[in-house]
Amino acid sequence: MFRLIQRLLAPAPERMPGSDADLALAALLVRVARTDHMYSIEEVERIDRILMARHGFGAHEASAMRARAETLEAEAPDTVRFTRAIKAAVALEDRLALAVALWEVALADGSRDAGEDHELRVLTGLLGLTDVESATARQRAAMP
Numbered sequence: 001m002f003r004l005i006q007r008l009l010a011p012a013p014e015r016m017p018g019s020d021a022d023l024a025l026a027a028l029l030v031r032v033a034r035t036d037h038m039y040s041i042e043e044v045e046r047i048d049r050i051l052m053a054r055h056g057f058g059a060h061e062a063s064a065m066r067a068r069a070e071t072l073e074a075e076a077p078d079t080v081r082f083t084r085a086i087k088a089a090v091a092l093e094d095r096l097a098l099a100v101a102l103w104e105v106a107l108a109d110g111s112r113d114a115g116e117d118h119e120l121r122v123l124t125g126l127l128g129l130t131d132v133e134s135a136t137a138r139q140r141a142a143m144p
Contacts, residue, residue, distance in 0.1 A: 018136060021090050025098050026051060026069035027076060028123075032105050034073070036059035037118050046108035050101045095127045099134055103141030 016057035028052065044066070051062040076082045087095065102123060106116045124134035 021094060022055065023065070023069060023072060024086050025090065025094065025101075026065055027072040028083065028098065028102075028115055029101055029105050030066070030069050030073040031076070031079060031082070031104050032119070032123065033108075035061050035106075036115070042108045042111055043105055046105050050104060054097075054101070079123070079128060087126065092128070095129060096133060098127065098135035098138070099129055100140045103134075103138045107138075107141055108134045 026047070029047050030039075031050075033039050033047060047066050047069075048059065048062040051057055052059065055061070055065070057065065077085075090139070102120060106108050106112070106120055121131065121134055124137070126132075131138075
């Protein structure tokens, strides 16, 4: 984990190999779930489902990746530096897919509030996405 954090915070981070990028993106999902200081079972289950769908994992593999992501998230720098590092190291199409997943996690508890809206607008902006792309991601995440 420490090496991944070092690579993310390098002055000019290179594109990450797939497994590192996947773990960094999963850690950001955990960070969003923890934003309100309530890491609910619905959020944990949503993260696991996202990981299963994204990677073709079974439940055990998704849970193991989420556990690694929780550790990485706890060790990662502040959100601004973390998201900027991800922006520099992760391809745009992966960041667009991440925006949908971030909204899915934020909406997992069945409610939406101004604080979550603001946090996700900031995060998606730091990831290099426009407000329109964030709104589109939110709409996609809200679809049943």
